[in-house]
Amino acid sequence: MAKFGMIIDLEKCAGCTACSIACKNENNVPDEFYWSHYITETKGEFPNVTYQYISTLCNHCTNAPCVEACPVDPKAMYKAENGMTLHNAERCIGCRACENACPYGVIYYNERGKEVFEEWRSGEAKALTEKVGGEVIPYYNPDRALTYDGIRRENVVEKCNFCDHRVANDEEPYCVDVCPANARIFGDLDDPNSEISKVLKEKQHFVLQPKAGTEPNVFYINKFDEKE
Secondary structure, three states: OOOEEEEEEOOOOOOOOHHHHHHHHHHOOOOOOOOOEEEEEEEEEOOEEEEEEEEEOOOOOOOOHHHHHOOOOOOOEEEOOOOOEEEOOOOOOOOOHHHHHOOOOOOEEEOOOHHHHHHHHHOHHHHHHHHHOOOOOOOOOHHHHHOOOOOOOOOEEEOOOOOHHHHOOOOOOHHHHHOOOOOEEEEEOOOOOOHHHHHHHHOOEEOOOHHHOOOOOEEEEOOOOOOO
């Protein structure tokens, strides 16, 4: 069984947020939530200024604190055999223990569920649809519902799941597929011949918040050196 992970190349990443936009379309993610997001940081004073942009998503940690914190038996937040950290909405009781346990802030509590989507359909989306004569906006991807609720129910948590519905069909997560700079590598960490394993062996890399001890499976390479 594969153990999936991802590499993000910070030299190639253009900060265009195509990954975040694609994630919303592929996974029907409401405006308030960010399964795919980013961290920005500006340091220094002109003319000695550095700017850092780091794309973020669920790290699918080997030692996932969100899984450990989930009080449900069997777990609503759980580790799949392929290394992904996944969520079963039917088991979720909305206690938000996983959200509070995540040191990366990538788990979101969907209090309103389908209500948000229905507001889109009946409000601005409906008016815009009438003007352009197209399909109801926002775009809804029925493929998401193959493994997870296409439109989430109310009072449950949600997060990135590496587009597990695509991975099940031997496709890459959509954020990887659409990146115009080819800044993302997705693959099997347990396969020494996979591209991700070869790059991690050859390149110096880092993870976010290593002191948290979660052993993330999202890695970053080619970090720009900061000016002193």
